[in-house]
Amino acid sequence: SRDAGPFVPENADLPELRRASAGCRGCPLYERATQTVFGEGPVGARLLLVGEQPGDQEDRQGRPFVGPAGKLLGRALEEAEIERDAVYVTNAVKHFKFTLKEWSKRRFHQSPGTIEINACRPWLVAELEAVSPEVVVALGAVAGRALLGPSFRVTKQRGVPLDCPPFDAIGAPAPAQGPPAGRIVATIHPSAVLRAPDRDAVYAGLVGDLRVAARLLD
Numbered sequence: 516s517r518d519a520g521p522f523v524p525e526n527a528d529l530p531e532l533r534r535a536s537a538g539c540r541g542c543p544l545y546e547r548a549t550q551t552v553f554g555e556g557p558v559g560a561r562l563l564l565v566g567e568q569p570g571d572q573e574d575r576q577g578r579p580f581v582g583p584a585g586k587l588l589g590r591a592l593e594e595a596e597i598e599r600d601a602v603y604v605t606n607a608v609k610h611f612k613f614t615l616k617e618w619s620k621r622r623f624h625q626s627p628g629t630i631e632i633n634a635c636r637p638w639l640v641a642e643l644e645a646v647s648p649e650v651v652v653a654l655g656a657v658a659g660r661a662l663l664g665p666s667f668r669v670t671k672q673r674g675v676p677l678d679c680p681p682f683d684a685i686g687a688p689a690p691a692q693g694p695p696a697g698r699i700v701a702t703i704h705p706s707a708v709l710r711a712p713d714r715d716a717v718y719a720g721l722v723g724d725l726r727v728a729a730r731l732l733d
Protein backbone atom coordinates (compact mmCIF):
# COMPACT_ATOMS: atom_id res chain seq x y z
CA SER A 516 0.00 0.00 0.00
CA ARG A 517 1.18 3.50 -0.82
CA ASP A 518 -0.62 5.46 1.83
CA ALA A 519 -2.53 5.19 5.07
CA GLY A 520 -5.93 5.45 3.36
CA PRO A 521 -6.89 1.75 3.50
CA PHE A 522 -6.07 1.65 7.23
CA VAL A 523 -8.24 4.61 8.23
CA PRO A 524 -11.76 3.61 9.34
CA GLU A 525 -14.54 5.84 8.02
CA ASN A 526 -16.53 8.12 10.30
CA ALA A 527 -14.54 6.88 13.27
CA ASP A 528 -14.13 8.69 16.56
CA LEU A 529 -10.70 9.45 18.01
CA PRO A 530 -10.34 6.27 20.12
CA GLU A 531 -11.20 4.13 17.08
CA LEU A 532 -8.78 6.05 14.89
CA ARG A 533 -6.05 5.69 17.48
CA ARG A 534 -6.59 1.93 17.70
CA ALA A 535 -6.53 1.54 13.93
CA SER A 536 -3.43 3.71 13.54
CA ALA A 537 -1.44 1.24 15.66
CA GLY A 538 -1.66 -1.23 12.75
CA CYS A 539 -0.91 1.18 9.92
CA ARG A 540 1.42 -0.08 7.21
CA GLY A 541 0.77 2.73 4.79
CA CYS A 542 4.46 3.40 4.20
CA PRO A 543 7.72 1.69 5.18
CA LEU A 544 8.34 3.87 8.27
CA TYR A 545 6.45 1.48 10.57
CA GLU A 546 9.08 -1.23 10.00
CA ARG A 547 11.87 0.33 12.06
CA ALA A 548 9.97 2.56 14.47
CA THR A 549 8.77 1.29 17.85
CA GLN A 550 5.13 2.28 17.49
CA THR A 551 2.63 4.66 15.91
CA VAL A 552 2.46 7.95 17.77
CA PHE A 553 -1.09 9.20 17.35
CA GLY A 554 -2.38 12.63 18.39
CA GLU A 555 -3.61 13.44 21.88
CA GLY A 556 -6.15 15.85 23.29
CA PRO A 557 -9.83 16.48 23.87
CA VAL A 558 -12.42 15.87 21.16
CA GLY A 559 -13.78 19.40 21.33
CA ALA A 560 -10.39 21.12 21.20
CA ARG A 561 -10.67 24.54 19.55
CA LEU A 562 -6.96 24.58 18.76
CA LEU A 563 -5.08 21.77 17.02
CA LEU A 564 -1.27 21.75 16.81
CA VAL A 565 0.55 19.83 14.10
CA GLY A 566 4.23 18.93 14.51
CA GLU A 567 6.55 17.08 12.16
CA GLN A 568 6.97 13.51 13.38
CA PRO A 569 7.71 11.78 16.68
CA GLY A 570 11.28 12.03 17.95
CA ASP A 571 13.25 9.44 19.87
CA GLN A 572 11.40 9.94 23.16
CA GLU A 573 7.99 10.09 21.50
CA ASP A 574 8.76 6.87 19.63
CA ARG A 575 9.61 5.09 22.89
CA GLN A 576 6.72 6.48 24.93
CA GLY A 577 4.07 6.47 22.20
CA ARG A 578 2.99 10.06 22.89
CA PRO A 579 3.55 13.26 20.91
CA PHE A 580 5.82 16.06 22.17
CA VAL A 581 7.08 14.45 25.38
CA GLY A 582 10.81 15.00 24.64
CA PRO A 583 12.94 18.18 24.67
CA ALA A 584 10.97 19.89 21.87
CA GLY A 585 7.75 19.07 23.72
CA LYS A 586 9.01 20.62 26.94
CA LEU A 587 9.91 23.80 25.09
CA LEU A 588 6.52 23.79 23.37
CA GLY A 589 4.83 23.43 26.76
CA ARG A 590 6.60 26.51 28.07
CA ALA A 591 5.80 28.49 24.93
CA LEU A 592 2.10 27.57 25.18
CA GLU A 593 2.05 28.68 28.79
CA GLU A 594 3.63 32.02 27.88
CA ALA A 595 1.07 32.47 25.12
CA GLU A 596 -1.65 31.74 27.72
CA ILE A 597 -2.84 28.64 25.92
CA GLU A 598 -3.89 25.78 28.18
CA ARG A 599 -2.01 22.72 26.96
CA ASP A 600 -4.64 20.25 28.13
CA ALA A 601 -7.27 22.03 26.04
CA VAL A 602 -5.25 21.63 22.85
CA TYR A 603 -5.11 18.64 20.50
CA VAL A 604 -1.50 17.87 19.60
CA THR A 605 -0.43 15.65 16.72
CA ASN A 606 2.17 15.21 13.99
CA ALA A 607 2.09 15.26 10.19
CA VAL A 608 3.83 11.86 10.14
CA LYS A 609 3.04 9.27 12.82
CA HIS A 610 6.18 7.13 12.80
CA PHE A 611 9.74 8.14 13.72
CA LYS A 612 12.07 8.35 10.72
CA PHE A 613 15.72 8.03 11.67
CA THR A 614 19.12 6.94 10.51
CA LEU A 615 21.82 5.01 12.36
CA LYS A 616 25.50 5.87 12.36
CA GLU A 617 28.28 3.42 13.03
CA TRP A 618 29.91 5.60 15.64
CA SER A 619 26.84 6.14 17.81
CA LYS A 620 24.05 4.31 19.58
CA ARG A 621 21.73 7.24 19.00
CA ARG A 622 19.01 7.16 16.39
CA PHE A 623 19.37 10.33 14.31
CA HIS A 624 16.24 12.20 13.28
CA GLN A 625 15.60 12.41 9.52
CA SER A 626 13.00 14.80 8.16
CA PRO A 627 10.12 13.08 6.43
CA GLY A 628 9.81 13.83 2.71
CA THR A 629 6.85 14.41 0.43
CA ILE A 630 6.25 10.68 0.03
CA GLU A 631 5.87 10.11 3.76
CA ILE A 632 3.91 13.32 4.34
CA ASN A 633 1.44 12.28 1.63
CA ALA A 634 1.30 8.67 2.80
CA CYS A 635 0.42 9.69 6.34
CA ARG A 636 -1.94 12.57 5.50
CA PRO A 637 -5.13 10.44 5.72
CA TRP A 638 -4.57 10.18 9.49
CA LEU A 639 -4.18 13.94 9.78
CA VAL A 640 -7.33 14.49 7.72
CA ALA A 641 -9.23 12.04 9.95
CA GLU A 642 -8.02 13.83 13.09
CA LEU A 643 -9.01 17.21 11.67
CA GLU A 644 -12.46 15.86 10.89
CA ALA A 645 -12.89 14.20 14.29
CA VAL A 646 -11.62 17.17 16.33
CA SER A 647 -12.97 19.90 14.03
CA PRO A 648 -10.82 22.69 15.52
CA GLU A 649 -11.39 26.39 14.88
CA VAL A 650 -7.69 27.11 14.52
CA VAL A 651 -4.80 24.92 13.41
CA VAL A 652 -1.15 25.71 14.18
CA ALA A 653 1.47 24.26 11.83
CA LEU A 654 4.77 23.84 13.66
CA GLY A 655 7.48 24.02 11.02
CA ALA A 656 7.89 23.29 7.34
CA VAL A 657 6.72 19.69 7.29
CA ALA A 658 3.43 20.50 9.03
CA GLY A 659 3.04 23.54 6.77
CA ARG A 660 3.52 21.43 3.66
CA ALA A 661 1.14 18.75 4.95
CA LEU A 662 -1.60 21.35 5.47
CA LEU A 663 -0.91 24.00 2.83
CA GLY A 664 0.91 22.14 0.08
CA PRO A 665 4.44 21.89 -1.29
CA SER A 666 4.87 25.60 -2.00
CA PHE A 667 4.57 26.45 1.71
CA ARG A 668 7.53 28.46 3.10
CA VAL A 669 7.78 29.06 6.87
CA THR A 670 9.82 32.23 6.51
CA LYS A 671 7.23 33.86 4.25
CA GLN A 672 4.00 32.60 5.78
CA ARG A 673 4.53 32.37 9.51
CA GLY A 674 2.63 34.34 12.11
CA VAL A 675 -0.30 35.43 9.96
CA PRO A 676 -3.73 33.77 9.90
CA LEU A 677 -4.25 31.90 6.63
CA ASP A 678 -7.31 30.15 5.29
CA CYS A 679 -6.99 26.39 5.43
CA PRO A 680 -7.43 25.21 1.83
CA PRO A 681 -9.29 22.00 1.06
CA PHE A 682 -6.81 19.20 0.55
CA ASP A 683 -7.67 18.70 -3.11
CA ALA A 684 -6.66 22.33 -3.70
CA ILE A 685 -3.10 21.61 -2.58
CA GLY A 686 -2.77 18.64 -4.90
CA ALA A 687 -2.87 16.18 -2.04
CA PRO A 688 -3.63 12.59 -2.91
CA ALA A 689 -6.75 10.85 -1.62
CA PRO A 690 -8.54 11.42 0.66
CA ALA A 691 -9.08 14.79 -0.95
CA GLN A 692 -12.53 15.38 0.49
CA GLY A 693 -11.46 16.97 3.74
CA PRO A 694 -11.86 20.71 3.91
CA PRO A 695 -10.02 21.38 7.18
CA ALA A 696 -12.22 23.90 8.89
CA GLY A 697 -11.13 27.30 10.00
CA ARG A 698 -7.89 29.18 9.97
CA ILE A 699 -4.28 28.16 10.17
CA VAL A 700 -1.27 29.89 11.67
CA ALA A 701 2.17 28.59 10.76
CA THR A 702 5.24 29.06 12.91
CA ILE A 703 8.68 27.59 13.38
CA HIS A 704 9.21 24.18 14.89
CA PRO A 705 10.19 24.07 18.60
CA SER A 706 13.26 21.99 17.63
CA ALA A 707 14.43 24.93 15.51
CA VAL A 708 14.42 27.04 18.68
CA LEU A 709 16.64 24.47 20.41
CA ARG A 710 19.12 24.57 17.51
CA ALA A 711 19.15 28.35 17.04
CA PRO A 712 22.23 30.33 18.10
CA ASP A 713 19.97 33.29 18.98
CA ARG A 714 17.63 31.09 20.95
CA ASP A 715 15.84 33.83 22.93
CA ALA A 716 14.80 35.80 19.86
CA VAL A 717 13.67 32.69 18.00
CA TYR A 718 11.74 31.50 21.05
CA ALA A 719 10.03 34.89 21.35
CA GLY A 720 8.98 34.51 17.72
CA LEU A 721 7.37 31.15 18.46
CA VAL A 722 5.48 32.59 21.45
CA GLY A 723 4.36 35.57 19.37
CA ASP A 724 2.99 33.31 16.63
CA LEU A 725 1.15 31.17 19.23
CA ARG A 726 -0.41 34.38 20.58
CA VAL A 727 -1.67 35.18 17.07
CA ALA A 728 -3.39 31.78 17.04
CA ALA A 729 -4.80 32.27 20.56
CA ARG A 730 -6.27 35.64 19.62
CA LEU A 731 -8.26 34.03 16.81
CA LEU A 732 -10.14 32.10 19.49
CA ASP A 733 -11.22 35.14 21.50
Ligand code: URA
Binds near residue numbers: 573581585
Ligand atom coordinates in the same frame (compact mmCIF):
# COMPACT_ATOMS: atom_id res chain seq x y z
N1 URA B 1 8.93 16.94 17.22
C1 URA B 1 7.74 16.84 16.60
O1 URA B 1 7.51 17.42 15.56
N2 URA B 1 6.81 16.10 17.16
C2 URA B 1 6.97 15.45 18.29
O2 URA B 1 6.03 14.79 18.72
C3 URA B 1 8.22 15.57 18.93
C4 URA B 1 9.18 16.31 18.38
Ligand code: SF4
Binds near residue numbers: 518638
Ligand atom coordinates in the same frame (compact mmCIF):
# COMPACT_ATOMS: atom_id res chain seq x y z
FE1 SF4 C 1 1.21 4.66 8.40
FE2 SF4 C 1 2.01 7.17 8.71
FE3 SF4 C 1 3.29 5.21 9.94
FE4 SF4 C 1 3.56 5.48 7.33
S1 SF4 C 1 4.23 6.95 8.90
S2 SF4 C 1 3.17 3.56 8.42
S3 SF4 C 1 1.51 6.16 6.75
S4 SF4 C 1 1.18 5.83 10.30
